[in-house]
Amino acid sequence: MTQIKLRRLTVDTSENITRYYVRLPGKPKIRIYGEPGSEEFMQAYRDAIAGDRSVLIERPAPATFAARTFGRAVLDYYTSTSFQQLGESRKRSRRLILNKLVDSAGKDPVKLITKAVIQKGMDRRATTPAAANEFLKSMRAVLDYLVSVDELEANPAKLVKYNSIKTDGFHIWTIDEVARFVEHHGLGSKAVLALALLLFTGQRRGDVIKMGPQHVKDGSMRLRRGKNGESGSIPILPPLQAVIDASEIGHLTYLITAFGKPFSDAGIGNWFRDRCDEADLPHCSAHGLRKAGATIAADLGASDEQLMALFGWRSRRQVSTYTRGANQKKLAHEAGSRIAAALKMNGIVPLSGTVESQRDKPTKKGNEIKR
Structure with a gap:
């Protein structure tokens, strides 16, 4: 974390997020955005000290976003409504993923995040497909946020596909x-x-x-x-x-x-x-x-x-895990019943689903009837 000391500047660190504020006597605190020491940060600081509260309600114009780092974007995403609406356990797991990404790529400009970059991230996690999917889900969330604040025109993470994971997972209890x-x-x-x-x-x-x-x-x-x-x-x-x-x-x-x-x-x-x-x-x-x-x-x-x-x-995608099996069972039963009905229509009784025992029911062979 960059250390910086300026008059009336305070630092608030909570939940692994560092926020900078200017506190003026008798006035609400003013949030300062940008990398500490950068021109963007210093200009926001000077505006706040001068009493210009526009720094509180206006984010940098879209043109300045191109210089934003991925780390800065993640920190801003943590303050977004979409993140705050998540449950606490989901917040914790997402922070763990994103904080590790910030440690390794936090200084990379947002403009360099492309489909190819994200796909490489998926490929590096090929041996753990579930973890790769969580990585992609987290990237989609951050980039969706950047689209919502006009930093990006489109979300490149949505061009990357989730891994298809074929596993029975936890055993499903039977009634017995x-x-x-x-x-x-x-x-x-x-x-x-x-x-x-x-x-x-x-x-x-x-x-x-x-x-x-x-x-x-x-x-x-x-x-x-x-x-x-x-x-x-x-x-x-x-x-x-x-x-x-x-x-x-x-x-x-x-x-x-x-x-x-x-x-x-x-x-x-x-x-x-x-x-x-x-x-x-x-x-x-x-x-x-x-x-x-x-x-x-x-x-x-x-x-x-x-x-x-x-x-x-x-989402219905989560539901489909369970309805897919039920629908398959129902459709298979209906298809099998149609086969049985067709056989019965053509007199092929032993394969038509008759409930009577073939030992008790007369059978036809050639022109003779045997019992």
Whole structure:
């Protein structure tokens, strides 16, 4: 960080962001933009000292943006509305990615960020495709911000494609596995309470650990999801209410540790992992319950809008992970039924889906009928 000392100039460093302000007696503080010591910075400082508050409400004209560095652009993005609207966990993960990029390329001019540069960044992360996608998502967000303030005419990151990741990820619980877990731990146990909250609300474990009686009104739970900051109302379905009523719950959160404190995100994951092992379900996990709920709902015909409302997704691309399998199953069944119907029309009974046993049903061979 560049050290600079000027009259009435103060430095505010928080959340790994350094901001400079001029404080004049009896007046609101004035934010100073630009690289400390640069002509842009010094001119803004002189205007502020002279009492010119235009420096507070006007960013540099588009013509000066070409000289902006990527590091400066990232810092300004952190103060943008689009970033502030993210959930806290998403903010933290995005800062980790962007701060590392600033360390290595923070002094590069924004005008040098091209499709080719971003594609090279993706290529360098080819061995970790998920991390590459997060890199691209973060770059798209920063460059979208630059487009919104007229620094760029178009977002070159949108010309780069995400990696296609083919993985089953976390195991999706089956109905039988849910039954085995409940049978092993029993109604009224903390383990079954955790399972019911995860399964019936469709929320991430980091949101489930925050749920408590104070969030419920008129049979629904109101919450703000930590990952994307999305607000939503989740119905407390009768099966979930029955489990809550049968369980010992905390005062502010339903789930509490053995010490009477709310769980941490990592803590609930490790604790639930142990409960799965105890039920002889070592391949199951908390996250797998969220996927199970989405899969079951999709298989039973839940619409994209219904899944988005329950699980807090913002795009249909997220929904398609679950509806794709359900639609494939439905379409395959319909196609198979058509084949069976066509065979039946042509008298090919054994392959037409008849429910009668072929041993009990007369069969036709040539011009004879055998029993």
